[in-house]
Amino acid sequence: MRNVVVVGYGMAGARLADEIRRRDPGADRVAVTVLGDEDHPAYNRVLLSSVVAGSLTADAVRLHDADWAARRRVDLRLGEPVSKVDRTRRVVHVGDGEVPYDALVLATGARSWVPPTEGLLDGDGDGAMAPGVVAFRSLDDCALIVEKASPGTPVAVIGGGLLGLEAARGLAGRGCLVTVVHPVGHLMERQLDPGAGRVLARTLEGLGIEFRLGALAGRYVPGEGLELVDGTSVPADLVVVSAGVRAETALAEQAGLEVDRGVLVDDALRTSDPRVHAIGDCAQHVGTVSGLVQPAWEQAAVLADRLTGAAPAARYAGTTVVTRLKARDVDLAALGDVHVDVDCPDAEVLCFQDPARGRYAKLVLRDDRVAGAIVLGAPDAAAAITQLYDRGLAAPTDRLALLLGRALPTAGGGEASPADLPASALVCRCNTVSKGQLVGAWRAGATTVSALAEVTRAGTGCGGCRDAVCGIVDWLAASQPQPA
Ligand SMILES: Cc1cc2nc3c(=O)[nH]c(=O)nc-3n(C[C@H](O)[C@H](O)[C@H](O)COP(=O)(O)OP(=O)(O)OC[C@H]3O[C@@H](n4cnc5c(N)ncnc54)[C@H](O)[C@@H]3O)c2cc1C
Missing domain, CATH: 3.50.50.60 (FAD/NAD(P)-binding domain)
Incomplete structure (x- = not known):
């Protein structure tokens, strides 16, 4: 039995424990201990803006219920930080005790950066914020x-x-x-x-x-x-x-691991000590500290493959990210390299502005492919451009139609509908779920949005794809033969 200890019970640490138990449900191969310094069960940090806005309660953003650890045979310890890693003895220190490991995973996330503005900290030198x-x-x-x-x-x-x-x-x-x-x-x-x-x-x-x-x-x-x-x-x-945030690397530094802006990891998510791994916001992979949930969850899946032996050669190859602003009445997506001037000689740059109606679109193409885009106030254009970007497809010759959201890259070039989406189109970015995976799960019996979320996890990240998942469910239900 391999003893895996995870430091940090945030979005990456919680997902890693889940992924390990998906591959080893009976806890026959891997014992999992999760050590988290927050007092709560893990929650969906991505949705905290909705808690501030009042559209979701704190309970609604929980990732795990109170019974999760017992049900999943995870030794979960909350409310105390891991203060030290002793790599020679292969133990971590928590409170007065020690926890031994065969494999250690750092999933310590990131912390807010506080600018050196007078009056923001309480002045006690403990890093606590001032009242207000x-x-x-x-x-x-x-x-x-x-x-x-x-x-x-x-x-x-x-x-x-x-x-x-x-x-x-x-x-x-x-x-x-x-x-x-x-x-x-x-x-x-x-x-x-x-x-x-x-x-x-x-x-x-x-x-x-x-x-x-x-x-x-x-x-x-x-x-x-x-x-x-x-x-x-x-x-x-x-x-x-x-x-802004900074990767939480204090523990890794104390342990003498190689750290730059984050804890350095290779494609196997190993740090400079092969028994210690890092995933999520604290990790730096090929120069990138991502700060987003999709890479964190992809890394958790790869590491679970490796640690359980389900796919010992699994590798993390990086993630193509799209940034979305989740604010009511504002629809904004940004991807790739957008800091390119209109007169740049080796790129085709198109720009459309309609400030009075809150619309702006910029498209950067290289060799006919989307290299970057900003789309504000035009969700249809954002969907089409994101698809082209994800799949590396050539942009349609009618660039204006694309910028205005009138040219989805469908097989027939017609109206946007789930039927037109290719199976490989990514529907849920946070969980990297394609239309094909949703259709497969639906055919296997997950015929509601919540059943699909249970099986594929689509819709359980930022929630931005829920309408698309609903559309796919409706389309599949309508395309079934009706009973006579
Ligand atoms: C308000 C907000 C909105 C966001 N919106 C988006 C979005 O729309 N899309 C997106 O992709 N990403 C978004 N993010 C970023 C996303 O939440 C992070 O990428 C994700 O949480 C990373 O997961 P993580 O587990 O690496 O880090 P975290 O979720 O931060 O978890 C790390 C955990 O480790 C704990 N920890 C740290 N040190 C120790 C220690 N020594 N001992 C024990 N525990 C420790 C921390 O307290 C924390 O609980 C948002 C973040 C915030 C704050």
């Missing part, structure tokens, strides 16, 4: 935010990236007076170009959010607000910090 200041990473953070976010409360959100904007949208929806303070001249600068950033800001302003772009927070004074470096100030009874 909350980072946005965990379920406990959400509870603190929601507690203070009554209608009319002035809130400053530090950071105009993906998570900052999701938090801002949720808080504005609760009736708070939200100002986003962002040091760069346009929003989400990693994923968007300035034009898309401007259209997005305009859309969000229409939903009641104010912006201070190109502005640095200088000092937070409780009761007075957030002073900016330019001498102005933003009213704030609550400051939400969402200024």
Whole structure:
């Protein structure tokens, strides 16, 4: 029996334990211990913006119920951090005790980065936030935010990236007076170009959010607000910090493993010690620290294949990611390399702007293939372009129709319908589930959306594909012969 110890009971650690038990349900080959420092059963961190927005409760985002560990024969210990890894003796330290391992998996995720702005920390040197200041990473953070976010409360959100904007949208929806303070001249600068950033800001302003772009927070004074470096100030009874994350690598560093921006891993998800693995937000694979759930879950599946012996040669080959903003009334997808000028000689760059209607689309093509795209306010175009990108297909010659969402890459070039999607089309990105897998599961008896979620896990990540899964279920049901 192989003794696998997982440090971190977040989205990657929880999924790894599940994947191991899918391959070894009777716990005959692998004993699994999961050590998590949060007090809760694992939850879907991706959905925390919905908890802040009030559209989901804390209970609704749980990944596991209270009986999960007993049912799955997992030794689960919560509420205390692993403080040390002793690689010579092959034990980890938790509280006063030690836990031995044959294989150790670091799934310690990432932590919020707090800018060195005066007044954000409590001043005790313990890294705790000052009263009225909350980072946005965990379920406990959400509870603190929601507690203070009554209608009319002035809130400053530090950071105009993906998570900052999701938090801002949720808080504005609760009736708070939200100002986003962002040091760069346009929003989400990693994923968007300035034009898309401007259209997005305009859309969000229409939903009641104010912006201070190109502005640095200088000092937070409780009761007075957030002073900016330019001498102005933003009213704030609550400051939400969402200024980026850093991989949680402290344990790996202490253990003497090779660490760069994350814990370095190879295609077998091994660190510089072959008995120690790393997955999820704490891992760095071929230069990439992903910070997204799809890679974390793909890595969990590969590692489970290896650790259970189900596929000992399984390899992680990287993940093609698409960024989506999950904010009510805003539909935004960004993928690939978008920071390419229209006059770039070795790329074809198309751009369409309709700021008054909140629409913006940029398409970067190389050798006729999608190399990057930003699609705001045009979900049909986003779906079509994402499909082309995923499958490496040539773009249709009518580029304008593609940008406007009128040219889905269907076999016959006709109307978009589940029937037209090829079997290989990815429907659920978070769980890497294709239409073909959904059809197979449906034919094997999983004929409802929840049954399909149980079997394939489609729809259990960000939930953005639920309409598509429903569409496939309806289409399959309608295409069955009706009883006479
Ligand atoms: C608000 C929000 C929205 C997001 N939206 C999206 C999205 O739309 N799409 C997307 O793909 N991704 C999204 N993400 C990112 C996604 O949540 C992460 O990629 C995912 O959670 C990574 O899983 P993980 O297990 O590696 O890390 P985590 O989920 O952070 O889990 C790590 C766990 O390890 C614990 N831990 C750390 N150190 C120790 C220790 N020494 N001992 C014991 N336990 C320890 C941590 O407390 C934590 O519980 C979002 C994140 C946030 C915060």
